[in-house]
Amino acid sequence: MYIQKQRLLTPGPTPLYPPALHAMMASDLHHRTDDFRNVYKSALADLKEVLGTSHDVLLFAASGTGAMDASVSNLFSPGEKVVVCSAGKFGERWVEITKAYGLDPVLLQAEYGQAVSVERVQAALDADPAIRGVFVQASETSTGAAHDVQGMGEAVAKTQAIFVVDAITGIGTMPLDIDNWGLDVVIGGSQKSFMIPPGLAFATVSPKAWAFSETSKLPHYYFDFKKEKKNGDKGESSWTPATSLILALGAALRYIKSIGMPKLVENAQLLASATRDAAAALGLELFAASSPGSSVTAIRAPQGMDSGVIVKEFRKRFGAIIANGQGSMKGQIFRIAHLGYFDFADLFAVVAALELILHANGVDVEFGKGVAAVQRAYARAAVQTPQPVAG
């Protein structure tokens, strides 16, 4: 074996931002002191700034699914009708959670690789004025498809329902105007665009959603929106906070602020677009071709080849971990992520490695052809106006 760096190229956990990792070493503080309250307050303030919202932001020691659970148990009541858009494994998770709490979900399903249209959401809302909520993934991580949350949000805003958006891989990879698009609850997790390890989830809560919390009759204890809001305002978390991760989040947010959220989104969009160009140059077929998101690009394995071979060869030959398909998509597709601490130079390497892996497995590949497609994308985006550099 030669040197093989471990490279995390999955849609989560994502490549980590080293200074955020190093910040975790400062965890030798107590969470009920002003030292930590200041850390916590500024992490919450920076998170709010980066998300560009005036809504409250609540932070939980949990994975993203915890905040999904919390958004149901804090805002709804048993028997309430809700619309669930499901276009993949994470849409199916909304179905499971809403059912677990006794809600009555109307399922708007799309085939894997497709997205649920705004029209279908509009029609479901029109059909039943009793609908209390609409649930969706901004970016369906299992297929790489993105939903039109702006269009859906505007449709939901005209009703009494609230719009609950799992944006766990959507944040940082697509524009999300939380306040103006009617995104009542937006859910995120630490191990995605925030480029830190898993363990933190958060939810933004609009005034309309807060009103729902007044009438919700579902039991909950650990995940308590009102309690968390009251404590958060004091720089405290309700229960023991994951201090190391909050220190990491603070460092990552300072970096994200230095880049700027629009540029972070553009980074993912450019990487995704360049990856689609590379796939086309190599004659590979995209899985979510009609509504591709920028968090992850799912690519079909070449005819007659199991995508698991590609995944295993990335690991074996290059120490790189990419994602296979999930469920029935396993063996059919492989997924290259574009979020977290991931730059163009990473993508050059990923596509060069992909070419070598395809070649080694008998696929007719011209070395450098996919890489050149990525280079052209980079040149178009970043080299349009070369600045003179002093020698």
Add this chain to the structure above:
Amino acid sequence: MYIQKQRLLTPGPTPLYPPALHAMMASDLHHRTDDFRNVYKSALADLKEVLGTSHDVLLFAASGTGAMDASVSNLFSPGEKVVVCSAGKFGERWVEITKAYGLDPVLLQAEYGQAVSVERVQAALDADPAIRGVFVQASETSTGAAHDVQGMGEAVAKTQAIFVVDAITGIGTMPLDIDNWGLDVVIGGSQKSFMIPPGLAFATVSPKAWAFSETSKLPHYYFDFKKEKKNGDKGESSWTPATSLILALGAALRYIKSIGMPKLVENAQLLASATRDAAAALGLELFAASSPGSSVTAIRAPQGMDSGVIVKEFRKRFGAIIANGQGSMKGQIFRIAHLGYFDFADLFAVVAALELILHANGVDVEFGKGVAAVQRAYARAAVQTPQPVAG
């Protein structure tokens, strides 16, 4: 600015091995305890194993230059005649050190980019039987040229002189049979192939060299070979050791042992050879074409272009730090390193970035052409016998 990872692509410091960095966090121990003695002993034992020598290995809290200094002040006496091979900035350092201690160096100089031949060393030894030592760089980092230390060592072994080899960037990038090639003193540093931060230097000492330490009349205190050997055998360092770096070294050595030194060397050789192929594919001229080493490849900037532009653009566009030329070579060449925690996927990215930088500065470059040369080198070396992989 988009996301730009900082990438250290210089011949030292080199890209760091993350588990070695993390091991530094265990520095909360005292260096005069058995806990640390065990760490120190096994680092010394692993270093000896990795270097493949039966000679004593001495470790110093110092940069590599410290061990160069020590090899003169511990083994020679004022007025003694020595041969110094100088083919770049580091050869010039041997001249400075030997003069600082009052030795009488016979200078065998080669032009920058060239190497000193074995024949010249042989002739100098033949011309003066009083020669007490021969000093050389295994790999001259400033130009990328390598010396034939095997041939030189065999010539020196037949004389009363000792052979002192600065292998700071040679170790891990070229075969070095310390015991059988007559390499009496071999000097290394932590921030090179050992993929950890700067701060540790070491020297191997042959029985022939130890005999020199008995007659040496030069004053020294901090760098004391005999004292360090005596203490090292007990798992101690003479003075306060750089504990964090020794913990890092231990972790890096475990990794290097898992790869194996011959494979680590092959890794650097393949990367260097692939880099030369890429330069040729892009019509770029190598600086040390006649005796290229594998620690670093120095490439001439295209006609009419300052190499500093390339260095600055790597930093500006890709967050990557590559080396310019030193001294009179500044502006003429740029240097891409192949040592440390550096793999093929890194090189794909470096060459793709180089193509983009050349293109952005008006050089006629076909995107992907240099990358394809690297891919072909990788495929020849590592993809000759594709193993079937279960799906």
